[in-house]
Amino acid sequence: VTPPVVLTIAGSDPSAGAGIQADLKTFAAHRVYGVSVITALTTQNSHGVSDVYPVPPSVVATQLDALLDDVRLAAVKVGMLATAETAAVVADRARDGGLPNLVLDPVLLSSSGFPIGVREAVEALLPYATVVTPNAGEAAALLDRPVGTPSELADAAGQLAAKGATYVVVTGGDGPGEDAVDVLWTPDGVRFVTAPRVATRNTHGTGCTFASALAARLALGDSVPDALPEAKNYVTRALRDAADWKLGSGTGPLNHLSI
Numbered sequence: 426v427t428p429p430v431v432l433t434i435a436g437s438d439p440s441a442g443a444g445i446q447a448d449l450k451t452f453a454a455h456r457v458y459g460v461s462v463i464t465a466l467t468t469q470n471s472h473g474v475s476d477v478y479p480v481p482p483s484v485v486a487t488q489l490d491a492l493l494d495d496v497r498l499a500a501v502k503v504g505m506l507a508t509a510e511t512a513a514v515v516a517d518r519a520r521d522g523g524l525p526n527l528v529l530d531p532v533l534l535s536s537s538g539f540p541i542g543v544r545e546a547v548e549a550l551l552p553y554a555t556v557v558t559p560n561a562g563e564a565a566a567l568l569d570r571p572v573g574t575p576s577e578l579a580d581a582a583g584q585l586a587a588k589g590a591t592y593v594v595v596t597g598g599d600g601p602g603e604d605a606v607d608v609l610w611t612p613d614g615v616r617f618v619t620a621p622r623v624a625t626r627n628t629h630g631t632g633c634t635f636a637s638a639l640a641a642r643l644a645l646g647d648s649v650p651d652a653l654p655e656a657k658n659y660v661t662r663a664l665r666d667a668a669d670w671k672l673g674s675g676t677g678p679l680n681h682l683s684i
């Protein structure tokens with residue numbers, strides 16, 4: 426049987442823990458068929474991003490249209506967009522209905538602080554997002570206000586929904602406490618989803634991996650509320666199974682094949 430097709434629109438990470446490479450491995454682990462449109466080449470290793478080379482928006486457009494002309498997409502993950510012009514290309518295809526089950530990972534800064542996204546790009550896509558998945562820092566940057574406590578996370582989720590996303594997950598993986606608590610805003614109210622925090626320094630690409638797992642689940646037919654705990658458990662297992670890896674001397678990747 427033909428598997429569902431999931432598209433990632435994102436940047437390349439040569440260290441393969443984040444970006445396009447993480448997304449395709451996550452799709453493969455979920456037994457969906459991953460296709461990809463690369464928006465930028467990053468230069469990075471386990472110590473962080475040192476350079477970004479954006480792909481021209483016209484080339485993002487031709488990549489996207491080649492796929493849209495040929496395969497039926499079941500879900501789409503959007504990560505690093507690099508420029509507002511590239512976001513406009515993607516928003517245009519979303520407006521035409523070409524990008525179903527859109528999971529928007531609103532990346533702005535790499536964990537080492539290198540700019541890899543722009544706020545305008547995220548805002549252009551929000552109205553088309555089935556679900557947007559900021560961490561607390563990204564939610565704070567998008568809303569210009571502090572986001573840290575559980576009630577701030579919940580308020581932020583509601584405010585991002587007001588900007589157009591149908592569902593919002595503010596992830597709590599970088600927060601304090603024994604558990605990693607995510608907040609899910611749904612049209613019927615807010616709920617909290619919890620998983621044990623994994624003690625490891627290998628956390629590179631958790632955001633990309635989580636968003637891709639959500640997209641894979643949506644492609645397999647889950648609703649967002651059903652997909653969230655599954656995607657979160659997948660990331661917890663992927664963290665746990667790579668906790669002792671020594672892959673590079675900095676922040677290493679997860680084990681994407683833990684499923």
Ligand code: PXL
Nearest residue numbers: 436437438443444505532535
């Ligand atoms: O996790 C954010 C992110 C997204 N996309 C690419 C990245 C990173 C972080 O380094 O490199 C390509």
